[in-house]
Amino acid sequence: MNYHWNWHIFFEPNPTGGGSYLDMLLSGLLLTLETSLAAWIIALVTGSIIGVMRTLPSKPANLIGFSYVEFFRNMPLLVQLFLWFFVLPEVLPSAWGLWLKQLPHAPFYTAAIGIGLFMSARVAEQLRAGIGSLPRGQKQAATALGLTTAQAYLYVLLPIAYRIILPPLTSEFLNTIKNTAVAITIGLLELTGQARSMQEFSFQVFEAYTAATVMYLLINVVVVTAMRVIESRVAIPGMIAGK
Amino acid sequence: MFANFDFDVIRRALPYLFLDGMAFTLTLTALSAVGGIIFGTLIALMRLSGQKLLGRIAGLYVDLMRSLPLVLVIFWFYFLVPYIGQWLTGASRPIKVGAFASSLITFIMFEAAYFSEIMRAGIQSISKGQPAAASALGLTYGQSMRYVVLPQAFRNMLPVLLTQTIVLFQDTSLVYVVSIPDFLGAASIVGQRDGRLVEMYLFAALVYFTISCVASFGVRQLQARIAIVR
Numbered sequence: 008m009n010y011h012w013n014w015h016i017f018f019e020p021n022p023t024g025g026g027s028y029l030d031m032l033l034s035g036l037l038l039t040l041e042t043s044l045a046a047w048i049i050a051l052v053t054g055s056i057i058g059v060m061r062t063l064p065s066k067p068a069n070l071i072g073f074s075y076v077e078f079f080r081n082m083p084l085l086v087q088l089f090l091w092f093f094v095l096p097e098v099l100p101s102a103w104g105l106w107l108k109q110l111p112h113a114p115f116y117t118a119a120i121g122i123g124l125f126m127s128a129r130v131a132e133q134l135r136a137g138i139g140s141l142p143r144g145q146k147q148a149a150t151a152l153g154l155t156t157a158q159a160y161l162y163v164l165l166p167i168a169y170r171i172i173l174p175p176l177t178s179e180f181l182n183t184i185k186n187t188a189v190a191i192t193i194g195l196l197e198l199t200g201q202a203r204s205m206q207e208f209s210f211q212v213f214e215a216y217t218a219a220t221v222m223y224l225l226i227n228v229v230v231v232t233a234m235r236v237i238e239s240r241v242a243i244p245g246m247i248a249g250k
Numbered sequence: 251m252f253a254n255f256d257f258d259v260i261r262r263a264l265p266y267l268f269l270d271g272m273a274f275t276l277t278l279t280a281l282s283a284v285g286g287i288i289f290g291t292l293i294a295l296m297r298l299s300g301q302k303l304l305g306r307i308a309g310l311y312v313d314l315m316r317s318l319p320l321v322l323v324i325f326w327f328y329f330l331v332p333y334i335g336q337w338l339t340g341a342s343r344p345i346k347v348g349a350f351a352s353s354l355i356t357f358i359m360f361e362a363a364y365f366s367e368i369m370r371a372g373i374q375s376i377s378k379g380q381p382a383a384a385s386a387l388g389l390t391y392g393q394s395m396r397y398v399v400l401p402q403a404f405r406n407m408l409p410v411l412l413t414q415t416i417v418l419f420q421d422t423s424l425v426y427v428v429s430i431p432d433f434l435g436a437a438s439i440v441g442q443r444d445g446r447l448v449e450m451y452l453f454a455a456l457v458y459f460t461i462s463c464v465a466s467f468g469v470r471q472l473q474a475r476i477a478i479v480r
Contacts, residue, residue, distance in 0.1 A: 010333065081462035082455050083420035086434060089451045097448045181317075188319030192426060199322045212329045219322055227317040 016211045017218065028205050032215075035201030036222050042118050042197055043184040049123025050183060054130025059160060061135045072131065079128035084189050088121045092193045118190035118197075126183050133175045137168035170241050177234040184226055198222055256446055260453050263440040271436030272457075274350070278422050278432065282357035283415045289358060290365025291400065297370055308366070315363035321427055327356035328428045349430040353422075361418055368410050372403035409473040416465050420458065433457070 017029040025031065061072035079087070092113070096104040110116065141164060149159035169176075188199040196204065202219035206212045296308035315323065331352050332344035339345060347355075376399050384394035404411075423434040431439060434454050441450030 077463065078459075081459045081466070083423040083434070083458055085423045085426060086451070086455045086458055089434075089438075090455055093447045094451050185317075185319040188321040189424065191321060199319055199325070202322070203325060206325075206329075216322065216326050216329075220318060220326075223319065223322065224314075224317050 010213065012214070013211055014214060016209055016214050019209075021205070022208050028209065028215075029218075031201050031205055032198065032218055032222065035196055035198040035219075036226075038115070038195065039184065039187050039197040039199075040226070042115060042122070042187045042190065042195065043180075045115075045119035046122040046126060046187065047180055047183050049120060050126035050130050050179075052127075053124060054127035055134055055165075057127065058131035058134030058138070059165075061131065062138045063156070072135075076128045076131055079125055084122065084125050084186055085192060087125055088117060088189060088193055091121045092117045114190060114193045114195040117193055118187060118195050122183060122186050122190070125186065126179060129179050129182070130176070133172045133179065134168060137172035138164055140171060141167055167243065170243055173234065173238050173241070177231065177238075180234075181227060181230060184230070185223075256449055259440070259444050259446045259449050263437075263450070266440065267433065267436050267453075271431060271433035274431065274436075275419070275422050275433040278350070278353060278357065278425075279415065279419045281354055282361055282422070283411075283418055285354070285358035286361035286365045286418070287369070287411060289362035290367075291369045293362060293366035294369040294373060295395065297366070298373055312363045312366055315360055316367075320360060320421055320424055323360050324353070324356050324424060324427055327359065328352055331355055349425075349428075353425045353428075353430055357418065357422065361414070364414055365411065368407050368414060369403060372407035372410075373399060375406060376402050405476065408476065409469050412469045412472070413466065416462055416469070419465070420462060423458070 017032075018027050020026065021028045021031045023031065025034070057072045057075050060068040061076070063069065082090075096107040098104075099107065107113070145163055145167070146159055149163040154162065187195075187197050190197060191200040191203065194200075198219050202215045205215040209215070293308045293312060296304045297312075299305060331347045335341070335345035335347060336343065380398055380402070381394050384398040385391075389397065422432055425432050426435050426438065429435070437450040437454040438447075441447040
């Protein structure tokens, strides 16, 4: 191989004037984490509402939930981001469109909302499966005790369902982090984006991508470890996950 | 909202969008799925072989691929494949690899990790009596896998494999990051040339949506048909 390795490149100053190449990658890492957290909050909140709607004994609620999930699941994430970023400002009334286009940090907000909604369909499906896996007696007992439907969900069904679906939610969270890399296409300089610009500035292709790879692996290890701890702390005694 | 929507721009671009863009996307999807399933099955067999080293290597590969964003993997292979080609052919300089070959290799290698997990679950779901009976009949390991275990595993996992292929179909749009004109890339090129991004992206979204919806409906039908056999 006639590739010139130069591992010292990380400590050389980057041409954007903000410290070394390593600083560039670290700022990307930070942005990846911020974007994924914002997207994950949106995904959890919206996904929970839609997931609950799909389990309600109401035809319209079911239909809305079903359409929502199908809508967000059957389009590539990249296309969805383009719709939010390029199409939405054009089809809105022009004053709103202009406001959207002039919004500072537009790529960040677009990515957080776009990825959040994309993931919310998956969270909704997980939560629906979680609620569906509960014995019917739980809901019936709650009703017999005089709880309203809202109370039954809030105090009985959801607390158990969330704990059951923690492992799949962990992998959905990891997917959210990985999906933030797609936002490179709308100009978000997250970790992959910074590795890409480091490659373009310095021509050290493989060093840049190796560093990004290592950082993604570290994020994975941290998230998986943290979730294991949470899982064991909230496990329900008497169930397989519990002690 | 649709007052100055130009449908004609879409109509004029149709031949390019479908004959070039969609043909690329579908060929890439089909070949990556076939290649990914073959490689994935091999990786799954390595993991289940009981050989410590082989299993370790396969496991590391799967974990690595599944921890990385596809966009980063696309970049990796886009730059790495010419060097691998140089190393394999012994050429003096990194060889030139076309857009299609480069993305095909990327998707086969990436999806193999996901397909291998599906095939592993499929193989593990076969009861122990099956390979035991096969070896009692005098079949070698290879024969027992080929004629007894894998056909059943493959059949049981067919709906999941097809669902993963739909995901793969959507993921191929990410070749956009290295400017390869797949369906979305073609729509984007036309949209930028004519200043009609709104029309082109909405149309692209509609096409992806329709194809994925029809395909997942088909998978559900198939699942209902093959689920009862047992």
